[in-house]
Amino acid sequence: MVAQDLRSAKMAPIIASYFKMVVPLIVILPGLLAIGVLPFRLFPESAMQPGMHSYDEVLPLMLARYCGPGLLGLGHVMCCNDMAAICALKTLSGRSMTAGRDISLVGFDDLTLCSFTQPSLTTIRFSPSEIATLAFRALHEEIQADKAKREAEYKTRFVLRDSTGPPCR
Numbered sequence: 001m002v003a004q005d006l007r008s009a010k011m012a013p014i015i016a017s018y019f020k021m022v023v024p025l026i027v028i029l030p031g032l033l034a035i036g037v038l039p040f041r042l043f044p045e046s047a048m049q050p051g052m053h054s055y056d057e058v059l060p061l062m063l064a065r066y067c068g069p070g071l072l073g074l075g076h077v078m079c080c081n082d083m084a085a086i087c088a089l090k091t092l093s094g095r096s097m098t099a100g101r102d103i104s105l106v107g108f109d110d111l112t113l114c115s116f117t118q119p120s121l122t123t124i125r126f127s128p129s130e131i132a133t134l135a136f137r138a139l140h141e142e143i144q145a146d147k148a149k150r151e152a153e154y155k156t157r158f159v160l161r162d163s164t165g166p167p168c169r
Helices: 006-037 055-066 082-094 112-116 128-144
Strands: 076-078 104-109 122-125 157-159
Touching: 006 055, 055 082, 082 104, 082 112
Parallel strands: 076 104, 104 122
Antiparallel strands: 122 157
């Protein structure tokens, strides 16, 4: 661990522990609330049948039920990857909402599957192998020469499909 001084080094674990305490609130509290307020039961993934909801869907279900689209201007969602965006598509369809009409949804990967979802998923395309190559070159340069750290730029491509639409009103 690198710190500017001894006080900063002592504060780092304290600051990090704050986030470890917040995560259970984000994960457990919505689940406990869902047991009491959702009008249907939740099931484990292993016991899922069509029309049922799993424990993993609690937070999106609670947000959709009590906040709806347009919360504080939220009409757009960008997921960390395409599989998360496809799960969001499933959750939206279970709530009688459509990506592209009620909310704009964007993934990040450009899996082949994205063009076959309903609606087809807007995504951001990138090449993991190119990013790995850039990272390796930067590491190699760092080892070979004692130079200051440099920035690398990588261009992604926005692939527009049907899951995005005009802003919610």
